[in-house]
Amino acid sequence: MAIDIQLDPRGVRFGAAVSLLVALVAVVLGPTLAGLLVTATLALLFVPGAIWGPQSTVQAALFKTFIRPRLSAPTETESSLPPRFAQQVGLACAVVALVFGLVGLPVGFFVGAGFVVVASFLNAVFGLCLGCEVYVGFKRLVAAR
Amino acid sequence: MLERVLIIVAVLAVASLAYLWWQRRQGKVTHIDDAEVFPAAGAGIELAARATFIQFSTPTCARCPGTRRLLHQVADGFPGVGHAEVDAIERLDLADRFNVVRTPTILVVDGAGYVRARMSGPPSREDAIAALDEVPPVDYSI
Numbered sequence: 001m002a003i004d005i006q007l008d009p010r011g012v013r014f015g016a017a018v019s020l021l022v023a024l025v026a027v028v029l030g031p032t033l034a035g036l037l038v039t040a041t042l043a044l045l046f047v048p049g050a051i052w053g054p055q056s057t058v059q060a061a062l063f064k065t066f067i068r069p070r071l072s073a074p075t076e077t078e079s080s081l082p083p084r085f086a087q088q089v090g091l092a093c094a095v096v097a098l099v100f101g102l103v104g105l106p107v108g109f110f111v112g113a114g115f116v117v118v119a120s121f122l123n124a125v126f127g128l129c130l131g132c133e134v135y136v137g138f139k140r141l142v143a144a145r
Numbered sequence: 146m147l148e149r150v151l152i153i154v155a156v157l158a159v160a161s162l163a164y165l166w167w168q169r170r171q172g173k174v175t176h177i178d179d180a181e182v183f184p185a186a187g188a189g190i191e192l193a194a195r196a197t198f199i200q201f202s203t204p205t206c207a208r209c210p211g212t213r214r215l216l217h218q219v220a221d222g223f224p225g226v227g228h229a230e231v232d233a234i235e236r237l238d239l240a241d242r243f244n245v246v247r248t249p250t251i252l253v254v255d256g257a258g259y260v261r262a263r264m265s266g267p268p269s270r271e272d273a274i275a276a277l278d279e280v281p282p283v284d285y286s287i
Contacts, residue, residue, distance in 0.1 A: 079205035
């Protein structure tokens with residue numbers, strides 16, 4: 001289903017910046033109807049990345065169309081598998097926020113959406129991919145079961 | 146609304162500080178007191194006489210190739226120092242045993258096979274050379 005391909009790290013960071021903006025809007029609006037619609041959009045944006053990898057997302061299409069042509073070739077590339085895992089974590093958090101928002105538990109909404117804000121902020125601004133850093137640890141946990 | 150914006154700014158400021166603190170510790174050398182033996186033969190690794198950098202990597206790790214190049218260079222510059230790589234996903238047993246949670250993680254193993262130091266995250270050239278200080282060269286008179 002997911003093949004390991006090489007990505008331009010700047011594209012991954014751009015995608016994180018898009019996620020950050022959408023998640024920020026969701027948190028500022030809160031668990032209102034508008035806020036929940038934005039959170040649902042956030043979750044949908046994560047879905048292709050969680051299934052196939054960041055290269056299949058709407059954010060990647062934006063990057064390829066508008067930004068990539070203005071940049072020089074990447075000096076290094078990275079595997080799509082850890083950022084795909086990170087997209088799965090993002091999707092899980094967005095879904096958690098959405099579900100808590102729908103059942104009327106604002107705390108859960110803010111924790112889920114807030115995690116997406118922090119993780120995508122660190123990725124967009126510093127290039128740190130939280131999901132990638134814990135990838136080996138996660139594999140160990142899964143294998144231990 | 147304003148309150149939420151202020152909370153977000155505060156949370157992101159804390160996250161930034163946490164990141165900067167974490168970034169400074171990247172690749173720093175940790176001394177190991179109760180040295181364990183690394184099963185080099187079982188991992189298909191031949192140990193160098195003084196020290197071997199054993200780097201845990203994954204094929205999917207973005208910063209591992211750069212660390213591999215750096216450690217190769219450093220190893221070439223010192224007699225009796227080598228470099229070897231272990232796939233942490235293929236050898237989850239070794240990752241478990243030596244508590245590798247992220248890649249690259251580098252164990253510094255002496256000539257007898259004892260793990261004397263470790264570095265988590267990509268080290269700088271200075272870090273890698275400092276790690277070798279944990280395994281001083283053996284002096285031979287004849």
